[in-house]
Amino acid sequence: MAKINVEKAEGKLGILVVGVGGAVASTFIAGTLMARKGLGVPVGSITQLSTIKLSDGSTPKIKDVLPIAKLEDIVFGGWDIFEDNVYKAATHAAVLTQKDIDSVKDELEAIKPMQAAFDNKYVTRLHGTWVKKADTKWDLKDQLVADIKNFKEANGCSRVVVIWSASTEVYVPMAEVHKSLPAFQEAMKNNAAEVSPSMLYAYAAIESGCAFINGAPALTVDFPAMWELADEHNAPICGKDYKTGQTLMKTVLSPMMHTRMLGLQGWFSTNILGNRDGEVLDDPASFKTKEVSKLSVIDTILKKDEYPELYSNIYHKVRINYYPPRGDNKEGWDNIDIIGWMGYPMQIKVDFLCRDSILAAPLLLDLVLLADLSKRCGFKGIQSWLSFYFKSPMHPLDKQPVHDLFAQNIMLRKKMREIIGDEGYVNDYQEAEY
Numbered sequence: 011m012a013k014i015n016v017e018k019a020e021g022k023l024g025i026l027v028v029g030v031g032g033a034v035a036s037t038f039i040a041g042t043l044m045a046r047k048g049l050g051v052p053v054g055s056i057t058q059l060s061t062i063k064l065s066d067g068s069t070p071k072i073k074d075v076l077p078i079a080k081l082e083d084i085v086f087g088g089w090d091i092f093e094d095n096v097y098k099a100a101t102h103a104a105v106l107t108q109k110d111i112d113s114v115k116d117e118l119e120a121i122k123p124m125q126a127a128f129d130n131k132y133v134t135r136l137h138g139t140w141v142k143k144a145d146t147k148w149d150l151k152d153q154l155v156a157d158i159k160n161f162k163e164a165n166g167c168s169r170v171v172v173i174w175s176a177s178t179e180v181y182v183p184m185a186e187v188h189k190s191l192p193a194f195q196e197a198m199k200n201n202a203a204e205v206s207p208s209m210l211y212a213y214a215a216i217e218s219g220c221a222f223i224n225g226a227p228a229l230t231v232d233f234p235a236m237w238e239l240a241d242e243h244n245a246p247i248c249g250k251d252y253k254t255g256q257t258l259m260k261t262v263l264s265p266m267m268h269t270r271m272l273g274l275q276g277w278f279s280t281n282i283l284g285n286r287d288g289e290v291l292d293d294p295a296s297f298k299t300k301e302v303s304k305l306s307v308i309d310t311i312l313k314k315d316e317y318p319e320l321y322s323n324i325y326h327k328v329r330i331n332y333y334p335p336r337g338d339n340k341e342g343w344d345n346i347d348i349i350g351w352m353g354y355p356m357q358i359k360v361d362f363l364c365r366d367s368i369l370a371a372p373l374l375l376d377l378v379l380l381a382d383l384s385k386r387c388g389f390k391g392i393q394s395w396l397s398f399y400f401k402s403p404m405h406p407l408d409k410q411p412v413h414d415l416f417a418q419n420i421m422l423r424k425k426m427r428e429i430i431g432d433e434g435y436v437n438d439y440q441e442a443e444y
């Protein structure tokens with residue numbers, strides 16, 4: 011294994027969040043500021059809480075051995091289509107209590123969104139008022155590049171990571187313009203419909219040499235033209251769609267069925283949620299993007315081609331229903347029809363009463379720290395070791411993604427040990443000692 015030379019995490023790390031006024035973004039930012047003041051525990055964050063097994067038998071905390079940036083060194087910024095500062099946004103989202111939000115009021119008030127690159131055709135339920143103007147999508151991208159440069163200079167940052175946590179755009183399938191960099195550049199200059207605003211942020215980040223993370227399910231950075239660009243500018247990229255609630259459960263339960271050779275006949279998943287994300291996903295075109303991301307999981311884990319007698323005929327359905335009274339407190343139901351010995355049917359029911367942004371916030375913290383680390387390690391292009399965090403992990407077109415949460419955990423830790431320079435064999439799971 012070649013030794014990885016990791017550039018030190020010196021100076022400030024800028025985190026630019028697209029959709030900085032959203033529920034997830036404001037919960038992530040407020041929580042991180044609370045954690046660094048010692049006012050709360052960053053529950054759910056692997057980088058902050060988990061230990062790692064090393065080949066000498068020790069189990070130090072990841073944050074003590076992996077050269078990630080310190081929370082104290084982070085500076086937040088971002089873009090939104092509404093002008094509210096992040097204090098107002100967090101209050102509006104009402105995920106955290108007012109008492110918690112007020113505990114970091116000054117810091118939150120100081121984070122004012124930059125004007126967004128937005129087009130209502132791609133998020134039809136929202137009407138932005140804090141939006142950039144330009145003749146072409148190429149020019150809009152240039153404005154975003156200038157934003158990143160100005161933010162970096164104004165805040166004295168040595169590095170910047172850009173993370174998409176904005177609304178889910180309508181479904182834009184991969185087309186010819188996405189398949190090569192020159193074709194995509196031409197499409198930006200010609201205002202082609204296949205170029206959505208999220209792609210402009212991704213392009214601007216990569217062109218600026220920054221790591222880019224896509225937390226939503228849209229195509230955004232997941233096509234050959236962007237991979238080419240990332241390679242050219244030494245930018246690490248990853249996505250898509252934070253793996254938080256229902257899909258997290260799916261990628262835990264499916265490996266159980268597969269490992270025990272239980273059959274699966276059908277999986278019906280439905281959700282109610284009442285936040286702005288739920289309102290956006292109420293539009294069938296935005297839901298389509300989410301549906302594609304949510305549906306891919308089961309087939310890959312169960313390997314129906316290897317086990318046609320167990321998995322060849324699965325009926326898989328996903329529904330998301332906008333139901334305002336619930337706000338951010340989503341409820342996700344799963345009805346799972348499984349098959350046992352001699353083909354006898356059984357059922358599993360899951361009722362997950364979760365909080366969407368509370369589940370997502372620690373993933374954003376880990377992702378920005380690990381994406382910054384990737385950049386300092388000299389990694390570029392798709393970061394498959396970060397698949398752990400995504401519903402629909404990015405992968406080269408000729409490869410299958412890994413969905414099983416525990417397989418993803420092994421990939422994550424293997425790469426962390428490689429970065430630490432721990433070269434011995436480690437099994438991440440407990441083995442009998444007798």
Ligand SMILES: NC(=O)c1ccc[n+]([C@@H]2O[C@H](COP(=O)([O-])OP(=O)(O)OC[C@H]3O[C@@H](n4cnc5c(N)ncnc54)[C@H](O)[C@@H]3O)[C@@H](O)[C@H]2O)c1
Nearest residue numbers: 029031032033034090126176177178226252254286287366
């Ligand atoms: N919470 C979860 O568990 C979870 C899991 C996976 C993915 N996601 C995705 O994360 C994203 C954020 O979720 P949320 O609950 O915070 O939604 P939200 O609606 O509260 O926040 C989205 C924010 O993005 C802003 N926005 C929209 N288009 C923009 C643009 N072009 N530029 C800048 N800002 C823009 C909106 O004004 C809003 O403030 C969504 O796409 C959601 O699907 C969330």
